[in-house]
Amino acid sequence: MKTFNILLAEDDEEDVEIFKQFLTELYPDIGLVVVENGILVLDHLKRNEALPNAIFLDLNMPKKNGLDCLIEIKKSDRFKMIKTIILTTSSDMTQKQKCYAEGADLFITKSSNYTHFKLTFSAAIDKITDDFKTTLNASAKFT
Numbered sequence: 193m194k195t196f197n198i199l200l201a202e203d204d205e206e207d208v209e210i211f212k213q214f215l216t217e218l219y220p221d222i223g224l225v226v227v228e229n230g231i232l233v234l235d236h237l238k239r240n241e242a243l244p245n246a247i248f249l250d251l252n253m254p255k256k257n258g259l260d261c262l263i264e265i266k267k268s269d270r271f272k273m274i275k276t277i278i279l280t281t282s283s284d285m286t287q288k289q290k291c292y293a294e295g296a297d298l299f300i301t302k303s304s305n306y307t308h309f310k311l312t313f314s315a316a317i318d319k320i321t322d323d324f325k326t327t328l329n330a331s332a333k334f335t
Contacts, residue, residue: 196321197223199244201233201261202279203253207302211248214313222317230256234264237271244274246320251280251287259291266295275320 198215202208208226215224225244227233230253237243247265249258258278265271277298278291288299298316303309 197244199233199236199247200224200226201230201253202250203228214310218314219317229253230261233261246275246277248277248279251278262291262296263294277316
């Protein structure tokens with residue numbers, strides 16, 4: 193069983209494949225569930241007892257975009273502690289500020305340069321898994 197699990201909301205199949213490739217290559221022990229839009233993210237969260245440790249949300253998705261989904265996640269007492277990372281091709285500072293104001297833990301601009309995107313992705317995963325390990329270690333001290 194995977195100890196760290198990610199929920200990816202991404203409607204672009206090529207971006208999903210790149211994400212899977214990075215994850216398999218760099219972090220083979222991390223579990224991954226992929227959905228195509230924000231409605232499916234919220235459905236997944238509501239239907240499953242076990243929550244993901246992190247959610248990667250594409251900002252521009254059909255039906256319910258990443259920002260609207262982020263807002264709903266952070267309003268929920270059950271979901272608000274899940275690390276939430278926004279993925280986008282946009283580098284619009286207004287969007288970035290709005291996402292952070294609504295509770296995003298990270299905001300990643302997808303790079304067209306494969307190596308740069310891989311390094312950015314790796315740094316994001318390292319940050320959220322380090323936070324997860326710190327939380328686990330703190331919990332273990334009290335049991």
